[in-house]
Amino acid sequence: MPFCIGRCPAACCSGKSQAPAAAEEEGSRNGNAALLAAFCAQPDDVVVATPPKSGSTILLEICHLVRTKGTRVAGRSQITDTPWIDLPVRLYREHCPPWRAPHDAEPRVFKTHGGWGKVRRCGPCRKITCWRDPVDVMLSSFHFMLPLSGLTPGDDVSLSTFCRVFIHGHGRYLRSYCADLIEWWEHRHDPDVLFLLFDEVVQHKPAAIRRVAAFMGCEADVALVALVAKMTSHAAMRADRGRFNDDALLAPSLWRRRGVVPVALAGKVRADGGISGQGAEQVPAWAVKEVQRVWTATVAKATGLTTFAALSELRSAELRRARSRSAERPPRGV
Numbered sequence: 001m002p003f004c005i006g007r008c009p010a011a012c013c014s015g016k017s018q019a020p021a022a023a024e025e026e027g028s029r030n031g032n033a034a035l036l037a038a039f040c041a042q043p044d045d046v047v048v049a050t051p052p053k054s055g056s057t058i059l060l061e062i063c064h065l066v067r068t069k070g071t072r073v074a075g076r077s078q079i080t081d082t083p084w085i086d087l088p089v090r091l092y093r094e095h096c097p098p099w100r101a102p103h104d105a106e107p108r109v110f111k112t113h114g115g116w117g118k119v120r121r122c123g124p125c126r127k128i129t130c131w132r133d134p135v136d137v138m139l140s141s142f143h144f145m146l147p148l149s150g151l152t153p154g155d156d157v158s159l160s161t162f163c164r165v166f167i168h169g170h171g172r173y174l175r176s177y178c179a180d181l182i183e184w185w186e187h188r189h190d191p192d193v194l195f196l197l198f199d200e201v202v203q204h205k206p207a208a209i210r211r212v213a214a215f216m217g218c219e220a221d222v223a224l225v226a227l228v229a230k231m232t233s234h235a236a237m238r239a240d241r242g243r244f245n246d247d248a249l250l251a252p253s254l255w256r257r258r259g260v261v262p263v264a265l266a267g268k269v270r271a272d273g274g275i276s277g278q279g280a281e282q283v284p285a286w287a288v289k290e291v292q293r294v295w296t297a298t299v300a301k302a303t304g305l306t307t308f309a310a311l312s313e314l315r316s317a318e319l320r321r322a323r324s325r326s327a328e329r330p331p332r333g334v
Contacts, residue, residue, distance in 0.1 A: 039085045039099070041125035044107045046216055048082070048128045049119045051177050053140040055130040055198045057244050057268045059212070060111055061232050062201075063128070066213045066220055067105040070227040072243075079246040084111040085122075087250075095249050107216055115176075116183035124192065126215065129184050132198035133308045134177055134291050135279030138166050141173075143266045143273070148251055150260025163287035167294065174291060178298035185303055185311070197312055199276050205229045237269045244268035 041047060046063060050056040060082040064072065072081065081104065083096035092099075103109065107126070112119060119127055142162045146153045153159070167174045188195035194215040201208045206225050213220035220228070230236060237244065247265050255262050266273075280288060295307065305311045 038089075039110075039122055041110070041123045042108070043124050044217075045125040046107050046109045046128060047085075047112060047119055047122060047125050048109065048130075049112050049114060049116075050130045051132075051137065051180065052113050053137045053144060054132040055196070055201055056111055056113070058201060058232055058237070058274075059128060059130055059196070060109065061237065061244075062209055062212050062228055063109045063216065064105075065228045065231055066209065066216060066218045066224070067103075067107065067109070069105075070224055070231065073104070076243070077246065077249070078244050079111075079249065082109045082111050084246065086112050086114060091250065091253070095246070115180035116187065126192050126194070128194045128196065128212065128215065130196040130198055130201060131181055131184070131311075133276065133279060134174060134295070135283055135288055136198075136276060137177070137279075138163060138174075138287070138291070139279040139283055140270075140273060141166060143270055144247070144268075147263050147265045148247065148254055150255055150258060150263055152263050153266075159282070160284050160287070163283060163290075167287065167290050174294050175298065178294060182299055182302045185299075188315075195315070197315060199312065200316075202274060202276065205232070234269065234274050238271065241267050241269045 048056055048059050048063060050059065057078070060078060064078070064081050077095075079095055080097060083092070085092070087096065097103075139159075142159055143153050146157055146162065151157050153162070184193075184195060187193050194211065196208065196211075206229055209225045209228050210220055213225075244267070247268060251262070251265060292307070299311070300306050303311070305314060
């Protein structure tokens with residue numbers, strides 16, 4: 001049973017409140033354990049749960065700006081406004097606000113890369129998930145993750161070698177991605193889940209902002225949607241990239257632990273990043289085919305959707321039908 005943070009209405013502790021000291025004691029005893037294992041959300045909390053390199057940074061910023069009506073504290077990092085509950089307790093204490101503290105605006109918003117099973121155990125919170133073409137994820141990971149290990153993309157490790165590790169390596173990241181996607185896809189219609197795709201967030205941002213705001217229970221008029229869209233453009237986020245610097249906060253401890261020489265970080269908002277379709281253009285053909293092979297053996301087998309494009313097309317059709325039903329519904333009181 002996980003230790004809960006503050007008052008927990010979830011079945012995991014039968015509605016009882018754990019004393020703050022209990023959570024603090026657990027954190028001190030196991031400082032390298034991820035906070036996610038102990039975290040228990042409130043019903044109104046929003047947990048943004050995405051795989052790495054799949055839109056978490058832009059989604060978290062949209063959530064934060066929607067709830068604050070387009071304002072944020074100058075010089076404050078995103079990890080402070082939207083805490084990352086995957087962090088080890090020790091690092092969470094260093095870089096994030098206290099676990100039970102209120103946020104600057106409601107609802108509280110948290111970040112995780114945890115899968116459906118882990119997020120479900122957080123309690124009856126609202127969950128936003130976002131998914132990106134796995135070939136694009138692989139390319140983005142190549143640029144972002146290698147420097148965290150003290151390696152320079154292209155010089156120390158080729159893209160082809162990285163793809164091999166991404167697909168078949170010890171972490172089996174691709175198969176983990178597919179397994180998590182299958183579970184989230186099964187729950188995409190749950191009332192406490194907002195299932196998004198990276199392309200709709202980036203390419204149809206105003207509509208995505210309105211969906212996020214409605215899901216969070218926040219009002220978002222035309223002016224606010226336009227402001228949030230402007231503040232979350234790639235150019236605006238690139239200009240303010242210091243705000244999205246949790247990789248720079250965490251890298252030194254990773255480098256020290258691994259005994260490697262620091263290298264330049266790509267950053268969360270890469271100069272030439274955030275563009276759909278780059279993976280298919282730059283990733284070796286054999287790797288694209290291997291990703292499809294794994295997809296066919298996992299996601300396609302479970303869902304009947306033969307490609308990520310097919311999944312995207314079906315999701316778009318579902319949204320069109322939902323909008324049509326909403327437009328046909330008579331006003332309340334009629």
